Amino acid sequence: MPPTVSVIVPTYNRAHSLPRTVESVLSQTLEDLELIIVDDASADNTAEVVASYDDDRIRFFKHEENQGASAARNTGIEHAEGKYMAFLDSDDVWLPTKLEKQVLTLEMRSDDWIAAYCKAETVHPDGQNPVIKWATQLISRRNKTEGAEGGKELIGPLLSDSLHTSAGSTLLVTSEVARKINGFDESFDRFQDPEFLIRVLKHGKLACVDETLLLRYETGSPPANSVAKADVHYLRTFADEVERLERQGIDVTGAHNYILARQYLNEGQFRTGFRYLRQSRRPEIRQIPGLVMNLYSGVKANIG
Structure with missing residues (x-):
């Protein structure tokens, strides 16, 4: 059986x-x-x-x-x-x-x-x-x-x-x-x-x-550039669904820009991170502490 x-x-x-x-x-x-x-x-x-x-x-x-x-x-x-x-x-x-x-x-x-x-x-x-x-x-x-x-x-x-x-x-x-x-x-x-x-x-x-x-x-995160490349492939794969959702007012692209902003900020790549953040969906109040921790990690990465 x-x-x-x-x-x-x-x-x-x-x-x-x-x-x-x-x-x-x-x-x-x-x-x-x-x-x-x-x-x-x-x-x-x-x-x-x-x-x-x-x-x-x-x-x-x-x-x-x-x-x-x-x-x-x-x-x-x-x-x-x-x-x-x-x-x-x-x-x-x-x-x-x-x-x-x-x-x-x-x-x-x-x-x-x-x-x-x-x-x-x-x-x-x-x-x-x-x-x-x-x-x-x-x-x-x-x-x-x-x-x-x-x-x-x-x-x-x-x-x-x-x-x-x-x-x-x-x-x-x-x-x-x-x-x-x-x-x-x-x-x-x-x-x-x-x-x-x-x-x-x-x-x-x-x-x-x-x-x-x-x-x-928790085993760490992949490099931000790797995530960014994969993110493009992901959104392109479901381009029709993304377009439909955004017509309904769901900010899919902004959500993914926020994901990438956190990845880059966490690595200390602040210029790229803030560029994505400006284009991202507005974070909820409950997300702010996580964003602050990414900034802190980025500062440590640059100092180290």
Whole structure:
């Protein structure tokens, strides 16, 4: 009998963090699963780490050349046998009831509901001051944006950065739909998760398990120039949707300019950062502390 869920974990040079990810999958209360780990040509001892587990639910595949996370996920999709597919980054951790609650949520609804996500909490590997953590959670935009459910009407919030789903580690989707949309677009090395989810939403509805069932480990940000290049590709891919949304008064371009402003300010590239900020959507009051922290990080980067 095929498993209920195929869990797909792409990994690259993360032998140090992969064990906590693997163990969080093997400890799920929904035991009827297969864990497909795709090593995207790592140069570390990833293969030995995987081989150390004595669990026949684990399947391991290795790319001979590095192809990127989207290609690694597609290799997992190609080999998956489950009714559902779930995706998890190789430095993140699921809480034990994550899959059970998501599958139950979809099984109790009509066939229109084809995917589910859950809430997430960011973990700082070196720890975080409890007061700062409390304040960050209090003002976080995620308090406002996480938890939305629906179909095509969620494409606007996703494109305008008003809905955050952490889809790369929270999403559970029917295997039928994942294959129907031909998996992940391998031309994306950033924004691949929301790009995939937008295409999922064109085939059905997304549910939310309104609990924190994912711990996301903070691993730093990619270079601002890399994000800017990927952002252009992302918005061009959905140019028709962006144009339609902006005719409705939703400032998608301004939202993405704000994302890029924060990236550049965080690196201390103030001239570029403020140029994007002037063209961005006006930040909400709750976003101001995060913007200030980006400025502070940028000053430190320049001093260092």
